[in-house]
Amino acid sequence: MNIGQAAKASNVTAKMIRYYESIGLITAPIRTQANYRVYANEDVHALRFVKRARNLGFSIEEVRELLALWRDKSRASADVKSVAMKHVQDLETKIAELQAMARTLSHLARTCHGDGRPDCPILADLADPAASLAPVPGKPKRKARQEADCACHEDATLPA
Amino acid sequence: MNIGQAAKASNVTAKMIRYYESIGLITAPIRTQANYRVYANEDVHALRFVKRARNLGFSIEEVRELLALWRDKSRASADVKSVAMKHVQDLETKIAELQAMARTLSHLARTCHGDGRPDCPILADLADPAASLAPVPGKPKRKARQEADCACHEDATLPA
DNA sequence: CTTGACCTTCCCATTATGGGAAGGAGCATA
DNA sequence: TATGCTCCTTCCCATAATGGGAAGGTCAAG
Numbered sequence: 392m393n394i395g396q397a398a399k400a401s402n403v404t405a406k407m408i409r410y411y412e413s414i415g416l417i418t419a420p421i422r423t424q425a426n427y428r429v430y431a432n433e434d435v436h437a438l439r440f441v442k443r444a445r446n447l448g449f450s451i452e453e454v455r456e457l458l459a460l461w462r463d464k465s466r467a468s469a470d471v472k473s474v475a476m477k478h479v480q481d482l483e484t485k486i487a488e489l490q491a492m493a494r495t496l497s498h499l500a501r502t503c504h505g506d507g508r509p510d511c512p513i514l515a516d517l518a519d520p521a522a523s524l525a526p527v528p529g530k531p532k533r534k535a536r537q538e539a540d541c542a543c544h545e546d547a548t549l550p551a
Numbered sequence: 552m553n554i555g556q557a558a559k560a561s562n563v564t565a566k567m568i569r570y571y572e573s574i575g576l577i578t579a580p581i582r583t584q585a586n587y588r589v590y591a592n593e594d595v596h597a598l599r600f601v602k603r604a605r606n607l608g609f610s611i612e613e614v615r616e617l618l619a620l621w622r623d624k625s626r627a628s629a630d631v632k633s634v635a636m637k638h639v640q641d642l643e644t645k646i647a648e649l650q651a652m653a654r655t656l657s658h659l660a661r662t663c664h665g666d667g668r669p670d671c672p673i674l675a676d677l678a679d680p681a682a683s684l685a686p687v688p689g690k691p692k693r694k695a696r697q698e699a700d701c702a703c704h705e706d707a708t709l710p711a
Numbered sequence: 712c713t714t715g716a717c718c719t720t721c722c723c724a725t726t727a728t729g730g731g732a733a734g735g736a737g738c739a740t741a
Numbered sequence: 742t743a744t745g746c747t748c749c750t751t752c753c754c755a756t757a758a759t760g761g762g763a764a765g766g767t768c769a770a771g
């Protein structure tokens with residue numbers, strides 16, 4: 392099987408197959424005399440594995456670990472599970488960050504007229520988040536919960 | 552103010568300040584005779600604006616638009632709002648993708664013993680998602696809702 | 712033998728950020 | 742003044758994963 396056929400069969404582009412080979416993620420296949428790569432069904436299987444893992448958000452290095460575990464018939468499932476669980480944690484961290492951003496922005500957008508006037512709480516917040524701390528003076532207790540909910544006045548994320 | 556001081560005041564590294572200048576995101580400041588950059592308070596203000604927008608997940612190009620709107624005193628708030636709303640949508644799309652991944656993986660991890668045995672549904676799924684469609688034959692109706700909920704057997708994401 | 716589809720390698724671009732080298736500038740202290 | 746420390750300058754490289762495209766070789770069908 393040529394690289395193009397392997398690409399179709401695995402849903403991994405030829406470009407990426409070559410790349411994965413170059414970084415040692417997958418093993419280099421044999422070549423024809425014309426230097427064409429020749430893939431076996433097993434190789435396609437591995438490529439699909441990689442594809443699936445990438446779709447689940449694993450980094451290349453994590454995929455490398457998973458592939459090693461997959462090949463190691465005497466692995467402990469605990470090792471696989473810990474890789475997966477750590478990734479779930481990473482995902483959840485990222486989700487929380489994005490949600491904080493979305494909440495803040497949604498809140499700001501809600502308070503923006505969105506018409507022809509230049510007045511804009513969104514720009515005001517970007518220019519000076521502290522100044523938008525008290526957009527409506529008075530009755531702070533009623534808003535307490537909502538403000539906590541939108542986290543508008545924090546940095547939304549603490550990037551690593 | 553030197554670049555180091557501007558960096559501290561804006562919480563943007565000197566490295567990034569130079570970069571933002573190089574791509575025309577911020578205007579080049581005047582220089583001393585020794586070629587040192589000299590920043591005014593306004594510049595720091597703009598840098599804080601950029602920082603805040605970046606923290607909210609806007610791309611550099613989006614920040615560029617927002618800065619232009621900020622400087623344009625006759626902007627329409629609708630224009631700002633639309634940039635913000637589009638970004639909220641992007642964030643929500645991304646969140647949904649990550650959640651789909653997390654759901655799938657959590658489900659797989661839950662079904663994995665996580666002990667010394669090599670048996671592992673996680674690897675099994677990576678190797679062949681279709682095969683893990685019916686891990687427990689029979690009573691499919693009872694699982695219908697749960698399966699829909701975890702999306703395990705779809706690609707989890709449809710990357711752009 | 713030509714044509715078109717495929718393969719090869721190699722280089723470049725992307726996004727946003729950091730690291731680090733080599734050399735100049737500014738300031739304080741011995 | 743000379744030494745030294747901290748800051749500044751520019752320039753190059755690296756990251757993560759992927760795509761684009763050029764230049765040139767190969768294969769199969771007509």
